[in-house]
Structure formats: structure tokens, C-alpha cells
Amino acid sequence: MCVRSIPSIQTVHVHPSFSEAPMSYAEDDKGPFIVHVSREVSDPASGTTIRAIKFGQFLHTNKIKSVVNDGVKNVGRNKISVQFTSAEAANSFLSNPVLDLCKYKTTVPTYNITRIGLVKGVPVDWSMQELVESLELPSGCGQVMKARRLNRKTISEGTVTWIPTQSVVLTFRGQMLPEKIYSYHTSLPVEIYKFPTIQCLICCRYSHIKTQCRSKPRCYKCAQPHTGESCEVSEDNATCLHCSGKHFTINKSCPEFSRQQSIKVIMAQESISYLEASSRIPLPLDPMQK
Ligand SMILES: [Zn+2]
Ligand SMILES: [Zn+2]
Ligand SMILES: [Zn+2]
Incomplete structure (x- = not known):
């Protein structure tokens, strides 16, 4: 009917059902069923405070079952990865009250249960919510949890501005990245999205700024x-x-x-x-x- 001319002000849209509840495994997710555990520390520079073997002992003491042998590992500073034999066992661990009591925080690593794709050619005046609501997904493909429009940085006379591009990063629930999806009956090919390589200017390590x-x-x-x-x-x-x-x-x-x-x-x-x-x-x- 009429052409919209409202510029995009919303660049990220998170599906409401995913913004509330913490992530857990779905019945049809394939393994490995991994849960990451970390502990809030007052001094982040104090180094590793959880050791895998001690955490294994904690699991044993609290009668947490269905842990895979060799499945308890340190994965980075102050973070343990625990692998379970089933989705059910991982989910019941996630809701175990003993974790809260001991100030442990649990997360399901998102790369395990989501797929991230890039679509191009999304009109810049569309909101991300509009895009998500317009989508028709192939069967077997999970819901779109999150849509994020990429912006391009431009510097003009010392002022940084971000210009919206037609590229959108979509996070799909589940372990399937569709080859294409439809928006208003138009097909949008989905490419694998690769996170940018970032480097810290203070310590020179990669993966943080x-x-x-x-x-x-x-x-x-x-x-x-x-x-x-x-x-x-x-x-x-x-x-x-x-x-x-x-x-x-x-x-x-x-x-x-x-x-x-x-x-x-x-x-x-x-x-x-x-x-x-x-x-x-x-x-x-x-x-x-x-
Ligand atoms: Zn120097
Ligand atoms: Zn750094
Ligand atoms: Zn070098």
C-alpha cells in the first residue's frame, strides 16, 4: 500500500520467550550436553578459583549423576564445563538449588544449541521485529531467537556514526542452519556467520576488547x-x-x-x-x- 520511510531505530530484536528464561536443552537437541559453571568472584584478577577435580567432588557430594567421565574440565578462567549423558540430566542440573546456594552460575553454551547465520538484502527501513515476523522457516529449523542488523562505522570530520547495512545476523534455536529462509515470499540465502576477530589494546590478547x-x-x-x-x-x-x-x-x-x-x-x-x-x-x- 504505502512505502515506509521510517529509519530503522531498532537494531536488535530478541524473541520474548528467549529473553526471559535461561537456556536449557530441548528434547531433540543432540549432544554433547554441556553446562558451564562459573562462580561470582569479588576479585576477578585472583585467577582460577574452581578446579575441575574439586568440582567433580562437589558433584559427587551433592549426588549429581549422569556426568560423563572426563566430562568435567576447566574451560577458561573460573569456568568449568560439565558434560552430561542426556539432555534431561543436564536440565535437571541447571535447576538444582544447590548451585544457587553455593553461588555457582550455570549456562548452556549457546554455540551448542543455536546456529548463527547471515542474511543480506534486508531493507534498511525495516525493524528487526518486522523481519522476524515476516519469516517463513523450513521444517526442522528452530525459531529465530535473535536478529541483529549490522551497522557500518564511518568517521567523518572526527565524528563516528554507524550506518545501518542490509545485512542481518540471525540466531536460530537448535542445531540446524537453514540454507534459505523466506521473508514475504522472497527467499533469503543464509550464510554461515563468522564472528569478527577482535583484539584488546591493553593486554593484546584476542577475543575481548x-x-x-x-x-x-x-x-x-x-x-x-x-x-x-x-x-x-x-x-x-x-x-x-x-x-x-x-x-x-x-x-x-x-x-x-x-x-x-x-x-x-x-x-x-x-x-x-x-x-x-x-x-x-x-x-x-x-x-x-x-
Ligand atoms: Zn611500549
Ligand atoms: Zn585485555
Ligand atoms: Zn606478530
Whole structure:
């Protein structure tokens, strides 16, 4: 009838049924049935506070059954992964009151029970809710939990503005990424979405940014323990923290940057965790991990 001309103001839409309840396993999810457990700590720099073997003992003491042997592992700072033999066992663990009592927080790793795809050509004046409501999904494909429009950063005269693009990232519940979906009877091919490779400007590690950093500063110019932004060392005299090469640690020609990009590809293609994907690509030299 009439053409809308309202610019998109809403860039993320989360399906209401997914924004309320924490995630759990559905009957038709395939394994592995993994639950991540972490504990709120007052001092995040205090390092690992849960050890896998101690947590295994905690599970035993509290009569939590159906845990897979070798299924209790440390997966990052202050985080344990527990694998169960069934969806039911994992879900009953998620709602076990003893976890709350002991200040443990549980989550189901989303890469395990969701698939993330990218669709292009979504008119910029549509809200994400409108897009989601217009969709027709193939059978076997789970609901769209979340839709997020990608914005492109532009800098003009020192001012940063974000311009909406026609690309939208869709999170589907379940373990199937459809090849295409329909919006108002028009097909939209779905591509595998790969998370961008991000790097911290404070500690130079990947997968977080400086506002989320919990580590001590390491200079991306000279590798000394201070922040790189104020360091005066030039790139000719630089030492890379990752490969010891003669470039800034944030230089995209660093072999570690390409490795991190490959990790993101494997994570997207196989829906596995960062740690798992990372362990597949050997680290020839990484002084930061030592
Ligand atoms: Zn950092
Ligand atoms: Zn420096
Ligand atoms: Zn390097």
C-alpha cells in the first residue's frame, strides 16, 4: 500500500520467550550436553578459583549423576564445563538449588544449541521485529531467537556514526542452519556467520576488547608492561608479543591474527567453542601463553 520511510531505530530484536528464561536443552537437541559453571568472584584478577577435580567432588557430594567421565574440565578462567549423558540430566542440573546456594552460575553454551547465520538484502527501513515476523522457516529449523542488523562505522570530520547495512545476523534455536529462509515470499540465502576477530589494546590478547580487559597492560608497540597508546616506540623498533616479529602486536599481518581468524571460521563451521577450535590449530610460538 504505502512505502515506509521510517529509519530503522531498532537494531536488535530478541524473541520474548528467549529473553526471559535461561537456556536449557530441548528434547531433540543432540549432544554433547554441556553446562558451564562459573562462580561470582569479588576479585576477578585472583585467577582460577574452581578446579575441575574439586568440582567433580562437589558433584559427587551433592549426588549429581549422569556426568560423563572426563566430562568435567576447566574451560577458561573460573569456568568449568560439565558434560552430561542426556539432555534431561543436564536440565535437571541447571535447576538444582544447590548451585544457587553455593553461588555457582550455570549456562548452556549457546554455540551448542543455536546456529548463527547471515542474511543480506534486508531493507534498511525495516525493524528487526518486522523481519522476524515476516519469516517463513523450513521444517526442522528452530525459531529465530535473535536478529541483529549490522551497522557500518564511518568517521567523518572526527565524528563516528554507524550506518545501518542490509545485512542481518540471525540466531536460530537448535542445531540446524537453514540454507534459505523466506521473508514475504522472497527467499533469503543464509550464510554461515563468522564472528569478527577482535583484539584488546591493553593486554593484546584476542577475543575481548579493552573495556572488558581484566589483565595487566602489555604494550602493543614495545612489549613492555604498559599500555601501547601512550608508548613512543615506532613500528621499525617494535616487538610483537605474539610472534616476536618486528611489527606492532596489533598489526594484522601478524601470523597470530590469521590464526585467530581461522579459529573464528572453525567455530562458525563446526559450532564449537573457542578453546576447542584454538586447540586444532597449533601455536608454533606464542610467548604470551607461557
Ligand atoms: Zn585485555
Ligand atoms: Zn611500549
Ligand atoms: Zn606478530
